[in-house]
Amino acid sequence: MSKTYETVIGLEVHVELNTKTKIFCGCSTAFGGDVNTHTCPVCTGMPGSLPVLNKAVVEKAMAVGIATNCKITQNCKFDRKNYFYPDNPQNYQISQLYYPICRDGYVEIEVDGRKKQVRIHEIHMEEDAGKLVHDPVTDSSLVDFNRSGVPLIEIVSEPDMRSAEEVIAYLDKLRLIIQYLGASDCKLNEGSMRADVNLSVREVGASEFGTRTEMKNLNSFKAIARAIENEKERQIDLIESGEQVVQETRRWDDTKEYSYAMRSKEDAQDYRYFPDPDLVPIIIGDDWLADVKKRQPELRDEKRIRYKEEYDIPEYDIDIITNSKRMADIFEAAIAEGAAPKKVSNWLMVETMRLMKETDTEADDLAFDAKHLAKLIDMVDKKEINGTVAKEVFEEIFKNNAEPAAYVEAHGLKTVNDTGALTETIEKIVAANPKSVEDYKSGKEKAIGFLVGQTMKEMKGKADPGEVNRILKEILSK
Amino acid sequence: MSLMAMTACELGEKIKSKEISVREAVTASLDAIEERDKDLNCFVTVTAGKALSDADEVQKKIDAGELTGPLAGVPVAIKDNMCTKGVLTTCSSKILSNFVPTYTSFAVEQLEAAGAVMVGKTNMDEFAMGSTTETSYYGITKNPWDTTRVPGGSSGGSAAAVAAEEVPYALGSDTGGSIRQPAGFCGVTGIKPTYGRVSRYGLIAYGSSLDQIGPIAKDVRDTAAVLDIISRYDSKDSTSYANAAEDFSSALTGDVAGLRIGIPTDYLAEGVDPDVRNAILAAAEEFKAKGATVSEFALGMVEYAIPAYYIIASAEASSNLERFDGVKYGYRTAEYRDLHNMYKKTRSEGFGAEVKRRIMLGSFVLSSGYYDAYYVKALKTKALIKKAFDDAFEKYDVILGPVAPTTALKQGESLSDPIKMYLGDIYTVSVNLAGLPGISIPCGSDSAGLPIGLQLLGQTFHEKDILRAAYAYQKDHKYARPAFLSKDGKEGA
Numbered sequence: 001m002s003k004t005y006e007t008v009i010g011l012e013v014h015v016e017l018n019t020k021t022k023i024f025c026g027c028s029t030a031f032g033g034d035v036n037t038h039t040c041p042v043c044t045g046m047p048g049s050l051p052v053l054n055k056a057v058v059e060k061a062m063a064v065g066i067a068t069n070c071k072i073t074q075n076c077k078f079d080r081k082n083y084f085y086p087d088n089p090q091n092y093q094i095s096q097l098y099y100p101i102c103r104d105g106y107v108e109i110e111v112d113g114r115k116k117q118v119r120i121h122e123i124h125m126e127e128d129a130g131k132l133v134h135d136p137v138t139d140s141s142l143v144d145f146n147r148s149g150v151p152l153i154e155i156v157s158e159p160d161m162r163s164a165e166e167v168i169a170y171l172d173k174l175r176l177i178i179q180y181l182g183a184s185d186c187k188l189n190e191g192s193m194r195a196d197v198n199l200s201v202r203e204v205g206a207s208e209f210g211t212r213t214e215m216k217n218l219n220s221f222k223a224i225a226r227a228i229e230n231e232k233e234r235q236i237d238l239i240e241s242g243e244q245v246v247q248e249t250r251r252w253d254d255t256k257e258y259s260y261a262m263r264s265k266e267d268a269q270d271y272r273y274f275p276d277p278d279l280v281p282i283i284i285g286d287d288w289l290a291d292v293k294k295r296q297p298e299l300r301d302e303k304r305i306r307y308k309e310e311y312d313i314p315e316y317d318i319d320i321i322t323n324s325k326r327m328a329d330i331f332e333a334a335i336a337e338g339a340a341p342k343k344v345s346n347w348l349m350v351e352t353m354r355l356m357k358e359t360d361t362e363a364d365d366l367a368f369d370a371k372h373l374a375k376l377i378d379m380v381d382k383k384e385i386n387g388t389v390a391k392e393v394f395e396e397i398f399k400n401n402a403e404p405a406a407y408v409e410a411h412g413l414k415t416v417n418d419t420g421a422l423t424e425t426i427e428k429i430v431a432a433n434p435k436s437v438e439d440y441k442s443g444k445e446k447a448i449g450f451l452v453g454q455t456m457k458e459m460k461g462k463a464d465p466g467e468v469n470r471i472l473k474e475i476l477s478k
Numbered sequence: 479m480s481l482m483a484m485t486a487c488e489l490g491e492k493i494k495s496k497e498i499s500v501r502e503a504v505t506a507s508l509d510a511i512e513e514r515d516k517d518l519n520c521f522v523t524v525t526a527g528k529a530l531s532d533a534d535e536v537q538k539k540i541d542a543g544e545l546t547g548p549l550a551g552v553p554v555a556i557k558d559n560m561c562t563k564g565v566l567t568t569c570s571s572k573i574l575s576n577f578v579p580t581y582t583s584f585a586v587e588q589l590e591a592a593g594a595v596m597v598g599k600t601n602m603d604e605f606a607m608g609s610t611t612e613t614s615y616y617g618i619t620k621n622p623w624d625t626t627r628v629p630g631g632s633s634g635g636s637a638a639a640v641a642a643e644e645v646p647y648a649l650g651s652d653t654g655g656s657i658r659q660p661a662g663f664c665g666v667t668g669i670k671p672t673y674g675r676v677s678r679y680g681l682i683a684y685g686s687s688l689d690q691i692g693p694i695a696k697d698v699r700d701t702a703a704v705l706d707i708i709s710r711y712d713s714k715d716s717t718s719y720a721n722a723a724e725d726f727s728s729a730l731t732g733d734v735a736g737l738r739i740g741i742p743t744d745y746l747a748e749g750v751d752p753d754v755r756n757a758i759l760a761a762a763e764e765f766k767a768k769g770a771t772v773s774e775f776a777l778g779m780v781e782y783a784i785p786a787y788y789i790i791a792s793a794e795a796s797s798n799l800e801r802f803d804g805v806k807y808g809y810r811t812a813e814y815r816d817l818h819n820m821y822k823k824t825r826s827e828g829f830g831a832e833v834k835r836r837i838m839l840g841s842f843v844l845s846s847g848y849y850d851a852y853y854v855k856a857l858k859t860k861a862l863i864k865k866a867f868d869d870a871f872e873k874y875d876v877i878l879g880p881v882a883p884t885t886a887l888k889q890g891e892s893l894s895d896p897i898k899m900y901l902g903d904i905y906t907v908s909v910n911l912a913g914l915p916g917i918s919i920p921c922g923s924d925s926a927g928l929p930i931g932l933q934l935l936g937q938t939f940h941e942k943d944i945l946r947a948a949y950a951y952q953k954d955h956k957y958a959r960p961a962f963l964s965k966d967g968k969e970g971a
Contacts, residue, residue, distance in 0.1 A: 272797070274793060
């Protein structure tokens with residue numbers, strides 16, 4: 001007789017902050033430089049080098065804390081986490097254990113229309129490690145320290161989630177908050193957002209938590225969902241067969257859809273944390289805190305309310321548009337250029353979504369200028385181009401960030417508004433298609449569609465279909 | 479008078495007045511090293527070629543009027559735990575036996591900008607852990623006063639090089655007495671500035687919250703002149719003091735009238751060599767005669783300083799020395815099976831016994847379950863020691879006492895008994911725990927003819943008080959040279 005189980009999940013989320021320079025030195029954080037070019041004595045752990053805190057990191061961490069309803073620790077400190085690994089040049093990581101910058105926050109998530117709070121235990125700042133590269137030719141490992149010292153925040157939740165859906169909703173919430181704050185691009189697949197899942201199961205109604213495992217190497221929302229399902233089943237199977245869940249860290253292999261134990265609690269290292277004597281306490285005065293609060297941008301939830309009030313567009317559209325800061329930025333910028341909100345929303349909801357699907361593009365990666373979209377809408381409004389041409393031009397805007405007016409000019413796509421020429425063409429079409437003319441005159445209204453189509457074809461699409469219709473009807477009624 | 483018998487400022491004046499060239503001064507230093515260092519072993523590395531070419535560069539700048547400071551062209555020796563670009567920097571350890579830094583430490587940069595010419599890197603206790611300069615991988619340094627004795631440590635190479643007149647002055651570093659105690663044992667002057675006064679950027683860390691760079695020279699004037707140069711705010715060191723730059727030389731008035739001097743009775747209790755005690759009390763009488771008020775008081779907390787110091791310094795050291803792992807630079811063991819084995823063998827072979835002892839001690843006190851009992855308690859003790867000094871400085875401007883309970887020890891005497899060596903630091907370590915400035919000046923000699931060191935302590939960032947007192951005392955005492963220099967006819971003063 002099988003029992004009913006509940007999954008209890010807490011998350012540790014690492015987010016790479018997008019400051020220009022590293023957390024403790026002036027080196028660039030830019031991704032993709034030549035190996036060991038964004039380095040200096042500090043981020044390579046040279047003897048005698050000393051860390052100096054980048055204030056921008058503190059401000060971004062504070063911003064995330066404020067947006068997630070945390071208390072800001074106004075007198076916080078950095079600690080050293082000691083462990084040996086070659087990607088860790090000092091063999092200690094500068095992190096925060098005793099006085100993390102943010103504590104006791106929460107975010108609200110919504111799954112299947114049910115709202116729920118996920119509490120945040122703490123957010124702390126720390127430095128990223130370098131990257132190991134294995135050279136199969138020489139069978140040796142090399143270290144690239146470009147990433148060493150890139151600032152991270154770790155957001156630690158309480159074990160408040162009960163399903164993969166809630167986990168995804170929570171991660172999505174964090175992603176949006178942080179993207180809206182401009183603190184990180186939060187890309188799971190590129191590693192600027194990384195989530196470790198702590199999971200345990202217990203019988204429904206039990207008051208104690210079960211033994212938990214920590215799952216690492218989760219590189220997409222899909223992988224997270226699969227790993228959670230898999231680990232939940234694994235733990236239930238163990239319990240059902242009378243075995244014990246071992247507290248351990250496991251690594252998820254998404255291609256094999258399987259996890260394996262990396263290390264158990266018994267081999268857990270003693271990190272010998274202690275306050276880093278090279279860094280002074282960070283005193284966040286009331287003024288500084290108020291200043292950061294004042295500079296908080298509008299977040300998604302606030303935008304949703306405002307869009308509804310100001311723009312009168314469907315809630316569904318608002319959800320889609322605000323689901324990406326990039327898309328919301330395009331939306332607002334196009335409106336600022338004078339385009340009608342409903343029209344911008346239509347272009348985003350229909351053509352943009354279609355092309356995103358076709359080209360496998362994420363909303364965050366939309367590369368076109370909003371002003372081009374606004375210009376396109378303006379040209380359609382002024383009947384300089386018709387709807388069909390507009391779609392063609394938009395594809396160019398989407399793919400190549402083309403300037404619409406120049407593109408239309410270069411490709412001769414402007415609508416012909418010369419009534420004389422149009423009438424001439426229509427008369428030619430009417431003369432060439434007596435059958436359709438007869439059909440129309442005998443009451444088959446639909447026949448006019450064929451004649452419009454033939455005219456548009458003759459005009460190479462550059463006519464205004466409304467105008468063609470009007471002139472046709474005029475000629476046919478003679 | 480030989481060039482190396484002069485003080486740094488005297489030599490600087492002769493260079494400035496073109497009586498001698500920078501090359502002559504540097505050559506005199508290199509010759510003295512050549513002649514005496516085989517026996518004394520003050521240096522790990524002598525940079526003769528670089529020094530001579532630097533000398534010519536500095537001479538050009540002096541001639542062009544670009545360098546006008548008091549130490550322009552004067553040779554200097556640098557303790558081997560300060561990074562020097564392109565010059566081997568070993569910390570007297572095997573693990574850094576091949577380490578050539580890519581950058582120069584802030585303090586050395588300041589000296590170079592003022593026209594100092596480095597002649598080499600001085601020997602020390604490995605990673606500055608020791609009070610005798612016997613834990614160096616590159617052999618012991620001998621005391622110029624008696625070559626069967628230690629020069630003190632850990633800046634023993636710097637102190638002995640100055641006492642042996644191989645260089646006019648040197649930089650040392652002081653974590654628990656490593657400038658003051660060897661200065662005392664070698665009969666020269668050394669100052670540990672307030673924590674934060676001199677940037678630690680480029681100083682290979684031992685105990686980061688305690689380490690401080692400072693000068694060792696023949697007299698107070700020289701040390702003040704060096705401090706004038708190296709004390710600067712440095713944005714690369716988070717613990718650097720914003721108002722670090724000051725005119726220290728202006729404090730050398732020769733007048734101590736009205737200065738309130740306190741002598742902790744705890745410093746002259748049992749365990750102090752009677753000759754040392756008498757010399758200190760005699761010095762106190764002199765200060766009184768010069769118009770200072772001198773009174774004894776109980777400082778307190780003295781017995782807790784040693785354990786607190788060894789817990790904090792070792793804890794920080796255990797973490798600071800983790801980077802020496804054979805991966806990026808320095809020594810790597812010849813053969814290994816895997817990463818873990820490489821770490822283990824590299825560090826087992828690369829570090830000496832005293833360093834390993836402190837890494838183990840430090841790792842232990844930071845371990846989960848012991849952290850609160852040891853490390854946190856030591857930090858509380860540190861705060862109480864600071865408080866005891868703060869209270870004392872309500873009543874006194876300067877605290878006077880011995881640098882060490884004894885004069886220079888015989889070689890091998892303390893190495894066999896680490897606890898005894900640790901106890902020798904009793905008057906110096908609390909100063910680092912409290913972050914205070916302290917100066918060590920010679921005040922006579924014991925029955926064996928060995929120099930006795932007098933220590934003057936000041937309030938945080940009040941170096942001027944102790945410089946003033948030290949100078950007033952020193953101006954009425956002739957500088958004593960080690961016997962072998964005085965006997966040597968051509969070196970005679």
